[in-house]
Amino acid sequence: MNLSKGFIVLVLLGAFVAVFIQFSNFSLFSLIGYDEHKSNYPGDYPPISFTCPSLPPLERPARNVYELRPQDIKVAMALGDSITAGFGIMGLHKDPILDLYEYRGKSFSIGGDVGANTIASWLRNYNKDLVGMSVGSHAGEVCYGPICPPDQYHPDKDVLNAAQSGAMIPNLVKHELRYLLEQLKKNPKIDMENDWKLLTVFAGANDVCLGCSGHVPYLTADDYEKHMTELMEEIHNNIPKVFVNYILLFNVSQVYDVSMKSEYCRIVHRVLGIECVCVFEGGEKTRVEIGELTRQYNDRAVEIAKKFAGKYDDFAVVIQPCIADGTAATLTPEVVSKVDCFHPSLLMHELMTKVMWNCMLTPSSEKDSTFNYSAPLKCPTNETLLYTN
Template sequence: MNRGTKLVCSLQIVAALIVMTLAERTGDYPPISFTCPPLPPLERPARNVYELRPQDIKVVMALGDSITAGFGIEGLHEDPVLDLYEYRGKSFSIGGDVGANTIASWLRNYNKDLVGMSVGSHVGELCYGDVCPPDQYQPDKDVLNAAQGGAMIPNLVKHELRYLLEQLRNNPDIDMENDWKLMTILIGANDLCLGCSGEVPFLTPDDVEKHLTELLEEIQANIPKVFVNYILLFNISQVYDVGITSEYCRNVHRVLGIECVCVFESGNKGIHVRELIGNMTKQYNERALKVINKFALKYDDFAVVAQPCGLDGTAADLTPAVVSTIDCFHPSLLMHELMTKVMWNCMLTPSSEKDYTFNFWEPLKCPTNETLMYVY
């Protein structure tokens, strides 16, 4: 997501003037770690997407914005330059740093040769509306994490997918035709933030449908053997409900105003804007589901599954510990780990049984050799 040019000079001032108390940063959260036992080798690989199991996945990929790029994960640093970095190796869906609790690192327990995980950190890669500079990727660290800070839904096909296809085709460790691949997509927050701020018009639901249809058509046509995790968009205005409980976060939004400012408006104006965002989020998700349903049960080597876990009550039991101390907006490391657990469980649950709440207390689902990555 876009960050103002005043960020570097303001961070040290904010850190000096505002102290987040320990009480504001703690909460009652379960320890997040992968505790599942190893599994014996599969008797045979999945013959189609309806037989796909976690152990079949050989390649991980991701599309998205600064959340998936890992901005803000480590919070404030003594060196403010580091506050502009993305910590992709810890990103919930695709991070591959040693010891990281991510979907990709958990999958690596079943396939030590898993390909595609992003690693380490580097200065942020930013899109500016329709413009995403093509030469800012760092393939040695990004690998198959194509997410870009500030990315919007229209950026996915014309920029992120282009990078991803190039990397897939040029990686000697990937058998493009035969390796099963997992792609995770989380997008839409910038479309809503820029829309409510008035910087650009809201992306219309019709445009959401058009762009997502194009994206999934391109993925299906160009990437064989792929399971797409499409994470339905949570209501970003709920970040206000988390931050309002923290004096530190209230001051960050008042002093800096660097992220999705309209969400943190006060009074009746703020109430109206947050209701508007909630309504637009619902419409975006309805169109996403409409598009996903067009592709349902049509292919043997392609599936896209909506993951709704977190749509309802996302902020109900969360404290300011889940947001970055940089901007009290982006997810902290704790939140990335909670997202890992929730989305892992969601991915391994049939559609009719998926939990719509952000249930991070649910026991970790440990797969067996019969556990599927459910298409329906």
């Protein structure tokens, strides 16, 4: 990776400041007198729960990825950043150290805590022996560009959730996939050659948060396409029988629109704006730039998926566009964590679960980018597919 010295300094400084800010959050909250038990945020959202009936056993397992149904999935996996790692999900605590935790058991795509509303937990209704779900919580694991300290993973809790807080696109193939492959091979419950696997990939927010200038190395759309294509090729070459759930990135600048509705969040961002410089420090110009870079990333993601479409019987890369739409900006501040008014709250993770579940069970020609959390929950039958087209 050829990085300019200036960019390395920028990344190192950014990582240091980000960690320092997280560890000093409790002082800010003490100063403004914030009560962790007080809602502060209005909002009216439908309760999220899994209400689908059980299904009879399948007559036969899927013979190829184009016949794959929710009941066929035996292994859940995830690659991503702090969103998938579950940072800040549970908001503020009386013990400020807990504010720094990743609540992996509640992560929308792969959390496995009892009672959690996650994609993996809902899949478990059709396969009680589902393997791979992350559980519980622990202090944050950080991988930020070239800064990826070794031996941070907690395999007993992370399981097959390889996401790392701060992760950028190059980290997925160079760091996270390596962990995932190690754990797949070690787990005696996994039949590597025969078990169908669901891998959710959701990343890019940290890249666009630094990429608004358009001149930062390895953050351009061309570099995004290069790294993500390499990632998909490595997944295909090393993991048999896998359905890649490739989630398009939402416009991170929408978080500005949401958080500015709250006086509390406006105070937070005056202190913590560096968490996403292109959203909170650069003004409207950089928010427009971050939106354009997000659009470019998503356009390239669609092209990457096309490269693999219909080529293999045991591998598919499927675009899930259903959280990308700008209507998410109409949400209330309840959807962001009270830790930093930036990361998704537990409510947002549950809304994402429902939207993405419906998206996965919708044919590609009928998917759209609307973040429609009010739509009825789709319940699969024995004929319902994890659609590849």
